[in-house]
Amino acid sequence: MEISTSTRASDAEREEVARTLTRHMADGRLDLAEYDQRVAQVYAAVTRGDLARVQSDLPTVTMLSKERGPAPRSTRSRFPIWQRIEGSAWLGVSVLVLVIWGAISLGVGEFTYPWPVWVIGPWGAVLLFRAATGFESGHCFGKAG
Numbered sequence: 057m058e059i060s061t062s063t064r065a066s067d068a069e070r071e072e073v074a075r076t077l078t079r080h081m082a083d084g085r086l087d088l089a090e091y092d093q094r095v096a097q098v099y100a101a102v103t104r105g106d107l108a109r110v111q112s113d114l115p116t117v118t119m120l121s122k123e124r125g126p127a128p129r130s131t132r133s134r135f136p137i138w139q140r141i142e143g144s145a146w147l148g149v150s151v152l153v154l155v156i157w158g159a160i161s162l163g164v165g166e167f168t169y170p171w172p173v174w175v176i177g178p179w180g181a182v183l184l185f186r187a188a189t190g191f192e193s194g195h196c197f198g199k200a201g
Contacts, residue, residue, distance in 0.1 A: 065104050073098050073107050080114050139187055146183055150176045 074095055081091040097110045135143070153172040161168045 063104050065101055065107050069104065069107060070098050070101060073101075073111060076111060076114075080111075085114060135187060139183070142183060143187075146176075146179055150180075 077086065077091055077094050077098065080086050081088070086094065094110050098107060101107045101110065150172070153175050157168065157170070157172045
């Protein structure tokens, strides 16, 4: 059963056409003034036919997908968010203790005992072990069902 163009348009359909027009403007098919005019027509549209007329001279969404090529790959990181947060904290604290050690050494006039190694080293080793083995995520030894 085909829905006729005289069927009333929904708000969701208007939003979809407005998003499509935004994409056409981003791709350079519409300038800002024409985009603004067409979006005003979209929100004033009563029927699906009115919506179709607003974008009748533009390519369809399926044609746009073919033009763009394959979808971009996911930028998902290998490390979970909690490991990235812990790594950032480790890096921040490492820089802080190195700055403190450097200031003390500068104040004394010679290199002092390298105590930051006892803060940076063990903590970094634990983080590295957990990231390399997946120890806390349960992927390390496999789970018995």
